[in-house]
Amino acid sequence: MTTTLAPPPPPSPVAPGATVVPAENLGALARRHGLTVSGARPPLGTYVRQLWSRRSFIAAFATARLTAQYSQARLGQLWQLMTPLLNAAVYYLVFGVLMNARHGVPDYVPFLITGVFVWAFTAETVMSGTRAISGNLGLVRALRFPRASLPLSLALQKFQQLLLSLAALILILLCCGQRPAPSWLLAVPALLFQALFSTGLALVTARLAARTPDIAQLMPFVLRTWMYASGAMWSIQTLARGGRFPEAVVLALQCNPAALSIDLMRFALIDCHGAAQLPPHAWALAAGWGVVVFTGGFLWFWQAEETYGRG
Template identity: 70%
Template sequence: MTVTTETLAPAGPSGPPAPPTSAPPVPPSSQELRDLARRHGLTVSGARPPLPTYVRQLWSRRDFIAAFATAKLTAQYSQARLGQVWQVMTPLLNAAVYYAVFGVLMDVQRGIPDYVPFLITGVFTWTFTSQTIMTGTRAVSGNLGLVRALHFPRASLPLALALQQLQQLAFSLGALVVILFCFGEFPRWSWLLAVPALALQTLFSAGLALVTARLAARTPDIAQVMPFVLRSWMYASGIMWSFGHLTHGRDLPHTVIVLLQCNPAAVYVDLMRFALVESFHGSQLPPHAWALAAGWAALAFVGGFLFFWRAEEAYGRG
């Protein structure tokens, strides 16, 4: 007879032997997990890619940017009876109010030839920049569902909204041309200068939209403060009055005059007036106006793009 023996756990005080015990599994360390992910080509979700890669990703989504801008433009006034007519009516009504207050009550039009074309051109040009900046404050915070659900370059959103405002400006420019015709302004070669002026203004406005998009994504109260900032900026930009009449007969410090003339909003408005309004001469432009316009556009767009890109990982979190 063969007798086999087994090693049993000692019996308890009463009852069968306790089952054998085993040590709990040791979880892998963070370094081991990183090594495993690297071996299988996994990357951090939402990680900020290098700048050249980010630019390529953004360019590959140019069709999405254009489609998103068009969809936003179409839906903007979909609940209003007049629909897209408000794209033209809004700046026209603003211009009418400014004319009644500044042109009639405050009589700032005295000494400014063709005040209505002067005013309308300034209002339409300023509206494009101010609305682009305001929509930038809602670019990320207003699309959190899209940001959290899909992986794409977040700069697509403020750039798409800037494109939306440019499309809206195209409607406004059609109305502006009709108004210029009514006041005796007809096409001249100088009207072609409006194209580079608007291109530089678009880069400048889009850059500021990128800045406000990042700021408002972290601090939503920025969207509430921005209208007051923009209104103050508008009054300092010569939209309703002429810099020449402001400084005439007044002993303003030279620094103040230079700052007012180099104000980027004023530079773009004056370049549009120089292009479209015959009575607005080159002598009324600030020194080196085109260099200033190009410099402001490059500084705002490049600086705004880098500023927005550096926070790419944070959008939609928390």
């Protein structure tokens, strides 16, 4: 008869004399000593302070990407100017000549170039948001930092590009017969409102694309349609005077935030656009769009902070 001996019980993981803390008290103990769940979303106030403490990183990251963007191109950063100019030339041929959109618009060339430059900033900022998380997964998974730093730094990069382009835009306007005027100072608040709005949208698209990367493939079609509805190549005011569309449609086009940004910049920089041609309450609408979209986009991005980089 064979006797089978049972294996000895495993050694206790608790050392002799150690204090055993019940599992239900561990959470309270961790909170009492300032410990938090790794990767958990911090409170909003803490999150904002963390972003502010990393402002140097945000600025340096934006500048580094701007420097590297055209480093392999022979013409370098000159492409920042050439790209919107080439687009403007194509749009002038198609819309200004073939479709006669220049009819009824004095100084159509400055009108068109200003619209194209301003629209390019919004479109590129929104597109950069689609790559903010998915294009930096290595950084997101390796380091712990406020994820909003990435879309904010990319938006800052596009704003730096816009400032470089504006210097060229001013030179082009001078060559087209425009002269410096006190109204040019209005370009500063117009750009501020546009930057707030575009950055808020970049935060929205960053969260969407982090979960659904295919959003980046869809956005060019959405942006192209939006551009045509924003009056970058044609005058919404001329459309309103023609009486071919219902007033509600014209009003919706005039309240379009991208169209507001373009109209405000044209009003500031081009003599042919006076205050009477601006939509009613244009400045208040632009400010409202900027504040609401930026605040809403930031809060919506923050709410998903702990999900970025997973999966």
